[in-house]
Every structure is written in C-alpha cells, then in structure tokens.
Amino acid sequence: MKILVAIKPVxxxxxxxxxxxxxxxxxxxxxxxxxxxxxxxxxxEALRIKEKQGGEVVVxxxxxxxxxxxxxxxxxxxxxxxxxxxxxxxxxxxxxxxVLAKVVxxxxxxxVLMGKQAVDDDNNQVGQILAAVLGWPQATFASKVExxxxxxxxxxxxxxxxxxxxxxxxxxxxVTTDLRLNEPRYASLPGIMKAKKKEVKVLELSSLxxxxxxxxxxxxxxxxxxxxxxxxxxxxQELVEKLKNEAKVL
Amino acid sequence: MEFAFSPEQEALxxxxxxxxxxxxxxxxxxxxxTGEFPGETxxxxxxxxxxxxxxxxxxxxxGMDTVSYALAVEEIGKGDGSLGLTVASHNSLCVSxxxxxxxxxxxxxxxxxxxxxxxxxxxxxxxxxxxxxSLSMRTRAERKGDRWVINGSKMFITQGSVAGVYVILxxxxxxxxxxxxxxxxxxxxxxxxxxxxxxxxLGMCSSDTxxxxxxxxxxxxxxxxxxxxxxxxxxxxxxxxxxxSIAALSMGIGLGAMQEALAYARERTQFGRPIADFxxxxxxxxxxxxxxxxxxxxxxxxxxxxxxxxxxxxxAAMAKLFASEAAMRGTIKAVQIFGGYGYTQxxxxxxYMRDAKLCEIGEGTSEVQRIIIARNLIRGR
Ligand SMILES: Cc1cc2nc3c(=O)[nH]c(=O)nc-3n(C[C@H](O)[C@H](O)[C@H](O)COP(=O)(O)OP(=O)(O)OC[C@H]3O[C@@H](n4cnc5c(N)ncnc54)[C@H](O)[C@@H]3O)c2cc1C
Numbered sequence: 353m354k355i356l357v358a359i360k361p362v363x364x365x366x367x368x369x370x371x372x373x374x375x376x377x378x379x380x381x382x383x384x385x386x387x388x389x390x391x392x393x394x395x396x397e398a399l400r401i402k403e404k405q406g407g408e409v410v411v412x413x414x415x416x417x418x419x420x421x422x423x424x425x426x427x428x429x430x431x432x433x434x435x436x437x438x439x440x441x442x443x444x445x446x447x448x449x450x451v452l453a454k455v456v457x458x459x460x461x462x463x464v465l466m467g468k469q470a471v472d473d474d475n476n477q478v479g480q481i482l483a484a485v486l487g488w489p490q491a492t493f494a495s496k497v498e499x500x501x502x503x504x505x506x507x508x509x510x511x512x513x514x515x516x517x518x519x520x521x522x523x524x525x526x527v528t529t530d531l532r533l534n535e536p537r538y539a540s541l542p543g544i545m546k547a548k549k550k551e552v553k554v555l556e557l558s559s560l561x562x563x564x565x566x567x568x569x570x571x572x573x574x575x576x577x578x579x580x581x582x583x584x585x586x587x588x589q590e591l592v593e594k595l596k597n598e599a600k601v602l
Numbered sequence: 603m604e605f606a607f608s609p610e611q612e613a614l615x616x617x618x619x620x621x622x623x624x625x626x627x628x629x630x631x632x633x634x635x636t637g638e639f640p641g642e643t644x645x646x647x648x649x650x651x652x653x654x655x656x657x658x659x660x661x662x663x664x665g666m667d668t669v670s671y672a673l674a675v676e677e678i679g680k681g682d683g684s685l686g687l688t689v690a691s692h693n694s695l696c697v698s699x700x701x702x703x704x705x706x707x708x709x710x711x712x713x714x715x716x717x718x719x720x721x722x723x724x725x726x727x728x729x730x731x732x733x734x735x736s737l738s739m740r741t742r743a744e745r746k747g748d749r750w751v752i753n754g755s756k757m758f759i760t761q762g763s764v765a766g767v768y769v770i771l772x773x774x775x776x777x778x779x780x781x782x783x784x785x786x787x788x789x790x791x792x793x794x795x796x797x798x799x800x801x802x803x804l805g806m807c808s809s810d811t812x813x814x815x816x817x818x819x820x821x822x823x824x825x826x827x828x829x830x831x832x833x834x835x836x837x838x839x840x841x842x843x844x845x846x847s848i849a850a851l852s853m854g855i856g857l858g859a860m861q862e863a864l865a866y867a868r869e870r871t872q873f874g875r876p877i878a879d880f881x882x883x884x885x886x887x888x889x890x891x892x893x894x895x896x897x898x899x900x901x902x903x904x905x906x907x908x909x910x911x912x913x914x915x916x917x918a919a920m921a922k923l924f925a926s927e928a929a930m931r932g933t934i935k936a937v938q939i940f941g942g943y944g945y946t947q948x949x950x951x952x953x954y955m956r957d958a959k960l961c962e963i964g965e966g967t968s969e970v971q972r973i974i975i976a977r978n979l980i981r982g983r
Pocket of ligand 1: 691726732733735760803806811965
C-alpha cells in the first residue's frame with residue numbers, strides 16, 4: 353500500500369505565542385516549529401500500515417523551505433521520502449488543498465492520511481477540500497482504520513459527537529486523524545541519521561500551475577482576553593451568592 | 603568559529619526533550635525515592651539508539667558523534683541524573699572500552715547487544731581499597747595454560763547488579779605497574795563472577811551501584827580486551843572520553859534544577875511580589891546561568907575536539923571539573939531559591955543537589971582533575 357501523508361509545521365504548542373504589533377499575524381522569530389501533532393499521528397498510522405503490509409510512505413508538505421526540518425522529522429520516524437512544495441505561509445485552505453491534489457495526482461497513492469486540523473489555525477478544512485478536489489471519498493476524525501477486500505476498501509471509525517461512527521470507504525480515499533488513533537513513536541537516533549540521506553523533492557509552487565489566489569482574507573489577530581485574577585471567598589454562603597449573582601451559573 | 607548544532611543534532615535534542623518531558627521528568631521522583639532501577643525506560647532508550655550512541659552502524663549502533671552523545675546525556679540529565687548516569691556509564695565506560703580497544707571478534711560478539719540495550723554494560727576499575735590510586739588495585743588475573751583465572755573484588759560499579767556484560771581491570775604483571783594491567787570481558791552469570799552488596803547512596807539513587815566479587819572467574823584468551831598488559835593505558839584514554847559525558851551530565855543536572863527554580867521563583871510570592879523580583883534571587887539566577895553556559899561551551903568544545911581527532915584530554919578534564927562544580931553550586935542555589943520547600947522532597951531541587959555531588963566524585967574526583975590539568979600544564983603536554 354502506498355500512503356501519502358500531508359504534514360504541516362506549526363509553532364510548538366507548549367510555547368507562548370505573541371501577536372505582532374499591527375495585529376497582522378503572530379511573531380514567529382525564535383519560536384520553535386514542530387510537526388503538527390495530528391499530522392504526527394497520521395505519519396505514525398501510515399508507518400504502522402506499512403509495517404503490517406509493506407508499501408511506501410511518502411510525506412508531502414506545502415510551505416516555506418524551512419519546513420524541511422519538520423519533513424525530516426517525519427522521515428526520521430520512518431517515512432521513505434518526501435515532496436516539499438515551496439510556498440509562502442499565506443495560502444488559504446482551498447489553495448493548500450489544490451496544491452496537495454497536484455502532488456496526489458502525480459504520486460497516485462492508495463490513501464492520503466493527514467491530521468484533522470492543524471493546531472495553529474484550527475481550520476479543519478484541508479482534508480475535506482482535498483477529497484472534494486480529487487473526487488475521492490473521505491473519512492474524517494479517524495480513531496481506527498482497518499482494511500478490507502484486499503485493500504480496496506477500509507473501515508474507518510470516526511469520533512463524532514457523543515460516540516463513535518464506523519463508515520466504509522472505497523480506496524483511494526482521504527482519511528484525517530483524530531487524537532486517539534495512536535500514540536506516535538519517537539524518532540530514533542539511527543532514524544535521524546538515515547533521514548539525512550532520504551530524498552526530499554522540492555517543487556516550485558509556480559511549476560504546478562495552480563490558482564492559489566486567496567479566497568479568504570485575514571482581517572486581524574487578537575490575543576484572547578486576559579483572565580481576571582481569582583478572588584478568595586470567606587464562606588460557603590458568599591460563594592453560593594457569587595455563583596448566583598455574579599457568575600450566574602446557579 | 604561557528605557555534606551551531608547540525609540539523610541532526612537539533613532533531614536528536616528535540617526528540618529527547620519530548621521524551622524526557624513525557625517519560626522521565628514525571629517519574630524521576632518515584633525512581634529516586636524507591637531507588638528502583640527504571641529498566642523499562644532504559645530499554646526504551648535502547649530502542650531509540652541512545653545506548654549505542656557512538657557505536658558504528660555495522661555493530662548495531664547509531665553512529666553518532668561525541669557532540670550528539672553529549673547532547674543526549676545533557677537532555678536526559680535535565681530530567682533525571684540517575685538515568686543520565688546509567689546512559690553515560692554504559693556508553694562511555696563499558697561500550698567505549700570494547701569499541702576502542704576490543705578485537706573484531708569481541709566487538710561482533712558484544713556490541714550489538716550493548717548498543718541495542720538488550721544487555722547493559724558495567725565497567726570495573728575501582729576497588730574497596732583503590733580509587734583515585736587505581737594502579738594500586740589488587741584484583742589479579744593469573745595464567746592457567748592459555749586461560750586466565752581472576753580473583754578479587756570491585757567497588758562502586760555502576761550497573762553492577764543489572765549488567766549483562768562486564769569489563770574488568772585486573773593485574774596481570776605486578777612488576778610492570780602501568781604496563782601490567784589487563785582488561786577482560788565477561789558475561790553476567792559467568793561462574794566465579796558474583797554481585798556483592800548493592801550500595802545505598804546520597805543521590806543518583808535509581809542508578810544501580812554494586813560491589814563485584816571474583817572467585818576463580820576463568821576466562822579464555824578471547825576475553826582480553828585490547829592487548830595483555832595494555833589495560834591501564836587504555837583505561838586512561840577511555841576515562842578522558844568519559845569525562846566529557848560526566849561534564850554533559852553535570853550541565854543537564856544544573857540546568858534541570860535551574861528550570862525548576864525559575865518556574866518556582868516566578869510563582870512564589872512573598873511580601874506581595876514574586877520572589878523572582880528580588881535582586882538577591884535574580885543574582886543567583888544570573889550566576890547559575892552564566893556558569894552553566896560556560897560549562898556548556900567547555901563541554902561541547904571538548905566533544906568537538908574529540909570528534910575532529912585533535913587532542914582533548916586537557917579540555918575534557920577542565921570541562922568535567924568546571925561543569926561538575928558549577929552544577930553543585932547551581933543546585934545548592936536552586937535549593938536556596940525554593941526555601942523550606944527546597945529542603946523537602948515535595949520539590950525536586952534537593953534531588954538535583956544530591957545527584958550533582960556524584961559528578962564531583964565519579965570518573966575521577968575534582969582533586970584528581972586538578973592534578974591532571976596541572977600536570978599537563980607543567981609538563982607542557
Ligand atoms: C555512584 C558511583 C558510581 C561509580 N561508578 C563506577 C564504575 O562504574 N566503575 C568504576 O570503576 N568506578 C566507579 N566509581 C568509583 C569512582 O570512580 C571513585 O569513587 C573515585 O574515583 C574516587 O575513588 P575513591 O572513592 O576510592 O576515593 P579516594 O581515592 O579514596 O579519595 C578520597 C579523597 O581523597 C582525595 N584524593 C585522593 N588522592 C588524592 C591526591 N593524590 N591528591 C589530592 N587528593 C586526593 C580524593 O579526591 C577524595 O576527595 C563510582 C563511584 C560512585 C560514587
């Protein structure tokens with residue numbers, strides 16, 4: 353089975369991000385970038401499928417060349433090779449999906465695995481749009497993936513509100529991963545050394561002939577409201593009174 | 603002159619930071635208080651290639667350089683000194699002795715298991731009556747035809763009770779002093795090799811330290827690591843490399859304590875302000891950070907010298923001396939910053955302080971490092 357995994361570099365979720373003075377974006381200097389955690393889960397799932405039934409795991413990424421570091425992380429985990437389409441950070445979900453579709457068309461995988469969303473923008477769109485652009489079935493929020501009928505089909509268990517839903521999709525399909533699908537492995541030292549020698553094909557965005565003109569315009573960024581500090585209450589009565597009249601939750 | 607890690611070194615560091623944050627730091631307190639050897643976590647480090655960091659791929663290792671290895675020990679030490687010591691002693695004492703001086707046959711026989719962590723390595727030089735003056739060792743190996751019979755004992759041996767492979771130094775020609783000592787390798791369970799007491803320690807509590815006893819331990823000629831009578835000179839070379847890892851471990855312990863103290867100082871308020879606002883506290887941080895930065899530069903420079911094949915003995919001794927003493931001073935400050943809580947096991951500061959002390963003793967005390975450094979200077983090495 354050949355699996356194409358899309359990954360996105362995102363600012364380390366453990367670090368505090370700052371918004372630029374003019375509200376046009378976040379300050380990325382000195383911020384450590386990591387592979388989006390949901391994408392890491394997608395890489396892990398692809399590797400486990402390959403370990404079970406053989407095949408190839410190819411990583412794809414759209415974005416600035418510095419993202420190669422995160423691509424190498426996926427290679428160090430065990431992916432075989434990668435395709436990096438060099439682009440700015442200004443592409444919206446539709447543009448990214450169209451670019452990924454070009455890579456999918458030339459690689460012809462049996463499945464595309466990707467995170468359900470990236471933890472930076474939380475858009476939760478690219479997987480769905482990609483499936484639509486390709487005209488492929490999609491199974492989002494996967495917490496379990498099983499193959500049937502000689503890999504012509506897959507059963508995907510999805511995390512939906514209040515429970516689980518299992519659907520059958522015909523392959524090739526786009527599957528997006530949820531948190532509980534697996535626990536990604538750490539890249540081993542030999543893996544890191546091998547990743548250095550693996551192929552990362554770099555493509556120019558312009559060479560793909562995709563219209564990436566933005567359909568979405570970001571008007572501004574603002575930090576979440578500062579939390580007001582907590583206060584102490586003297587008695588249970590006071591607490592109940594405050595919950596009733598101030599917080600209005602009782 | 604460039605001060606930058608390669609992309610692979612950064613990848614290794616990032617991976618270990620995540621691993622240590624998730625798998626080591628949260629457990630270090632329990633390991634310390636129970637003194638239990640964290641075999642499962644050590645095995646996972648083996649799976650990640652950390653236990654064969656510098657072993658070439660052909661023997662099942664990761665083939666990394668000394669700088670990468672020092673980075674790994676530092677990151678692990680930040681989370682848990684004991685685990686850092688396990689990794690450092692396994693790699694730098696046992697594995698490195700076999701890798702640097704062992705015959706092809708010995709390397710093929712032992713390194714794949716050691717590098718993968720299927721077996722842990724121990725290395726025995728010190729004896730109850732012989733430490734800094736290691737040449738005065740009394741464990742002896744006597745010829746019996748073409749075989750050797752070893753009798754004696756070893757003290758303070760890291761991985762003493764958990765190792766699968768032992769490298770043992772013994773006198774083979776008493777008259778020849780430095781040229782009369784030989785290294786032998788023996789597997790655990792060999793007849794005549796037994797583990798004596800396990801030692802209870804001030805710190806590094808979940809690193810395994812034990813006494814070894816040899817009673818007519820018989821080995822063949824193929825068990826000689828290096829040449830007959832080259833063991834002491836090989837050991838001195840091996841220890842020079844080991845000092846880099848103790849320097850890296852010291853740095854990790856110091857920085858780990860500093861991170862904990864910083865988080866605490868920002869949160870703890872007295873007199874209506876976070877204690878980090880007090881200049882007395884700030885100065886402690888400034889000194890700690892500066893000394894640990896200096897230690898870092900010295901350690902990675904020694905490692906880089908070794909990687910480039912240039913002399914590094916002096917630099918490694920200086921790095922070990924400075925880094926271990928900086929870590930000691932730094933961890934004492936960390937306890938001070940935590941105040942009364944620092945003195946309790948409610949917070950990790952005191953553990954870092956107890957762990958740091960070993961770095962001033964193991965693989966040559968601070969006094970011995972000073973002797974080496976001064977001797978090199980005066981003799982104009
Ligand atoms: C936790 C732990 C793990 C260890 N692991 C190992 C291991 O795996 N393998 C191994 O072989 N050994 C190991 N050691 C032993 C360690 O290397 C020795 O403890 C160390 O070298 C000091 O030897 P000693 O304890 O006999 O002290 P001594 O040599 O008796 O020293 C006592 C004091 O005298 C000072 N001193 C000695 N000689 C001089 C001198 N000429 N001038 C000035 N001062 C001097 C020393 O600096 C020290 O302060 C370990 C020790 C510990 C505590």
